[in-house]
Amino acid sequence: MKENFVYGMEQLVREIGVIERKYDFISIGTIGHSVQGRPIPYLKIGEGPFRWHFNGACHANEWITSLLLMRFVEDYGEAYVKGLPFWGKSVHDLFSRCSLWVVPMLNPDGVELVRQGPNPNDLYARELMQWNRNSKRFHRWKANARGVDLNDQFPAFWEEERSRRAIGGPGARDYGGPSPLSEPESAAIAEFTERNEFDAVIALHTQGEEIYWNYREAEPAESRIWAGRMAEASGYRPVYLEGSDAGYKDWFIHRYGRPGFTVEAGWGHNPLPMDGFDELYDDVARLLAEALDCSPS
Known part of the structure; x- marks a missing residue:
């Protein structure tokens, strides 16, 4: 793998096509489009009543989370077809208990900027x-x-987060x-979240090996318990976080009072290098499988 490799839209679309051809029980769709008109795809797997949602690459230089999630979906599909255990869990039990x-x-334009910089024909090329x-x-x-940090965009004390950040205009990060x-x-x-009425969500970020x-105090009692289970499975640390607002999981908890988590995968400086991907995936896949197993029977 090249040192400057970035998992971008081209790779994502190709892998979604492979999954669609291999697994007819995995649904494919689009939740909307980016500033520059790129589709934002989703994949749905499972048939159970408990409704989970995972998302990645909200932050552009955390693109490795897209690859982690795609590998997880593909491994889940393969385990289901072959009837294999899935990270120590019964794959058919997970499939029947929850839909994912x-x-x-989430941020395909940003990922492409990290990958190759602005195209002269793109919107906002000069401003970027x-x-x-x-x-x-x-x-x-x-x-x-547009130089907006998507994880500072959600209506959960947005004004307080904007004041705390004190970033007055577009840039690489932290402008809400x-x-x-x-x-x-x-x-x-x-x-997409409101339409599907998810029961629990995970926003996958990097880095720090922590679970927020x-x-x-809007989270339900089970959130602490589930975070502890995910931490034990992955070796990550559950963290009680204060002084942060306007993120996706903040909004989800604030709006619904249901379990929401931000997982900071891996350790180092963003963007995380690919040379540690297998170890990173091992931790994250165990964490995500444990999250699915938290679904009520």
Whole structure:
């Protein structure tokens, strides 16, 4: 694998096509489109009544989370077809207890910026260069194509987070936009969540090997227990987090009072390198499988 490899839209679309051809029980669709018109795909697997949602690549230079989620879905499908144990769980039991919707790449424009920088024909191409300090290297870029940090976009004390960040305009990270859900990507995932009425969600980020499970005491009692189970499965640390608002899991907990988690996968500096992917995936897959197993019988 090349040192500068980035898992982008081309790879994602190709792998979704492979999964669609191999597994007729995995549904494929789109939740909406990005600023630059790229589709934001989802995959759905399972038939159970408990409704889980996982998403990744909300932050552009955390693109490795897309690859982690795609590998997880593919392994889940293969285990189901072959009747194999799935990370120590009964795959058919998980399949019958819960349905899982995965949005592997919430921020496709941002990922493509990390991969290759702005295309001269793209919307905001000139502005993007200015927002990136006129550097062609976008390896530190977390935002979308309008320089908005999607994980500071949700209507859960958004004003407080914007004041805390004190970022006045577009840039590589931490600008919450002109208003909550102003960006098509954040609006799409919020609408997708409301339409499907998920029972629990995980937003996969990097890095830190931590699990954030609470939000302003709005989380249900089982959130702490589930975070402990996921931590034991993965070796990650459950963290009671304060002083952070406007994220996806914050909004989910605040709106629904249901279990929501942000998982900070891996350790190091973003973007995480591919040379540790197998070990990273082993931890994350165990954590995600344990999350599915938390679904009530």
